[in-house]
Amino acid sequence: MSATESANIVIVGGGIQGLLLAFNLADRGQKDIVVLDAGYWQGGASGRNGTLVRGGFSSTEWTRFFEHSVDQWRGLSRRLGHNVMYTRRGYAIVAESERSSAVLDTALQTHRECGVSSERLSRPRMAQVLPAADQTRIVDMIHLADGGTAPHHAAMKGALTACRKKGVDLRYGTEVTDFERQNGRISAVVCGDTRIDADLVVIAAGAHSADLATKAGVVLDAQPFRIEAMASEPVRPMIGPAVALIDRLTYVHQTARGEIVGGSELAGESAKRNIISTEYVMPRYARHMVDMFPGIARMRILRQWGGMLHPAPDGGPLLGAHPDLESLWFSAGWTYGIAGAPGAADLLAKAIVTGEIDERMRPFAVDRFRRGKPVMEASAVIDNASVG
């Protein structure tokens, strides 16, 4: 070992989770925070996602947690001193079957209980909210007024700038090769020739989190899962809100520069770990889009790309300390990472600094599967059969 350094907190992963957590910890007065990332800035899921933000789901656990995150999104630009371009353009959850409509029944009930602003749309309102859609296919629709999008380039730039201002030590292109343990607790992070002694380590490394957990000698219940997204050529505003077509496992929105960006998860595809584009996702996403927005058939697809999620068996995040190794924390298992990042960062920072586990975070504890307590959620655009 050629160099030994020390830090108060080491965060492994410089994506939206790691950066916002570092910012929140620094904002709560923590010093000597180091963020390590094996890749480049925005190289992981934080630079590849669909940028959709919503608070309302069908389970109370998800809704309470993500609604808190939406609250955080609203004030984030001011806190970071940089416009993260979060836009409350609304979020439409579209059902095309009676079965999905029943999911929306449950969701509405949950939204009411949790105080989420949501509206079940009448036929004329549906046509107003999604005029480009084939109205005959829509059975039911919920509109979440506070949902919207947060473009990752702006959100990540805001997070990066704010971390730098707070004196967080950010190191991209720095791979963690090992962890050291002492007396049942994690004691250091090793990056090649450098060892960083740390009081506390947080792994927030997206799809690489489970591998890192293995290196630290613990098990994390989640697996890398590749999905693909696509962007169209730019046109004038055609799709107003963020849209989830839950029967089609498809999500889409139109960016401020006019591109229509979205993707489809394919039911039955098994977990894969790579970010390579395939021939079979694009036709299926295109078919869903042409069915729902017929005019798009004559528009062009400019690029397709892949990225990795890291779903836990129930699709929810894995937040908090690991029960088997003291001082090792996680912000992992993300599928709705961009939506949940500010909320998770806020609650995790609070837990790390004060020791108090917030009720909204508690259901997503890292050891919930071993305790037989998964959190079931039906309105997420995730194929539970393929992630579970």
Added chain:
Amino acid sequence: MATVDSVPNCRLDQMILREGMEVVMQGVWPSPGFDLFRCAGLIPRKRLRGGFEHPTWIPDQSVFWHPWERMLAFAAGGAKPPKAAEGSVPEGNRIHADIVIIGGGSVGVAEARAAAETMSVSVVLVTQGTLSETLPKNVIVYPLHRVFALYNGGRLVAAAPIDPREPALLIDADHVVLATGARSTPPVVRGAALPGVLDAGLAMQLALDHGVAAGARVAVIGTSRRHDVTEQLETMGVHVVGSFDVAAVASIQGRGHVTGIETGDRSVPCDAVVHAGPWRPDPSLPFQASWSGELRLTAGEVPDNVRVAGWASEAPEPVSFGARDQPDAHAFVCPCMDVTVEEVLTLVARGTVHVEEIKRLTGCGMGPCQGVPCWDLLAAVVGWATGKPTGTVGHPTYRPPRAALTFGQAAGLIDATEVAP
């Protein structure tokens, strides 16, 4: 760019005029004659780093942000979305071939003839142009098709016809020959993005296929391999005012369109500039055939089932900074997304040297051309600024589709593909 027959974002310089065509100009508001968007030209360049979408130009989260965003979306979108039309999902095809040759130039044709000598072998040739000669019977030719991807390590070739009403095509290929040639890369000098600056391929196509000269007085600039282009243009009746070494060109002059070039110590008046070199092969398809990685996709060795032939296999000529020994701050790296050399140099000076990060901060290469050729220019500028050899700087990922296809064409491929378990 214009909306033609209600299809947005059509390049007028690449369309043949037809009787009854309905053309609406894009990127102008409210009309081409009285265009308020032109006022954007008055804004100092420094204020435009990162474009209108980046923080210099967006108000902080406040009541102003949402109306501003709506205005941006309206301006950036450029054109009205198309309306639904009958028959816009043409059903795709999937075929098998022992050998697929991509490119219909002399190399592609020779490769096809050689491959077809073994009569039992099925050969497919895909070209974005048309072939003037007849090939042996066991060669199936797909003219006016662009290969948009090599999937699955080059074992699956994906192509789409230029006419969006025609179906896309997948070819399972045992062997692929990339005879995609080399294309001329514009020099990194000011004025290289002006209307009237054309690459040699386009200028030749205009002259050859349509009998149209690139201009009344054409200047050819390029490397030592520019002379063929000059000769051929002259043979076809194009008035060439001179052929100049690109390494002596200081700038291309003009406002709104080309009026001349500055070369050596003189200024040569002209109304079009054809660049013929440096010649570089298109990196997209070899990249897709050989990519790997989880943190970042990088090109590897092209697999054994893919062979690169002819011009495409030759080493790229280095990107030219013209007569300067450093890139001109006012030159464009990516004209589609308004990325200048100055903007890239500013980022590098602040420590951002990763091409993927620069792409995400500037949008460089995210327009319709998808990084060809601008990521080569980006790599050259970053290489110069960091003192690294250009080859070690790398490129962002050359994603499919290399050439755009419509949602309808893509959707038509659903029965031709299976979800990998």
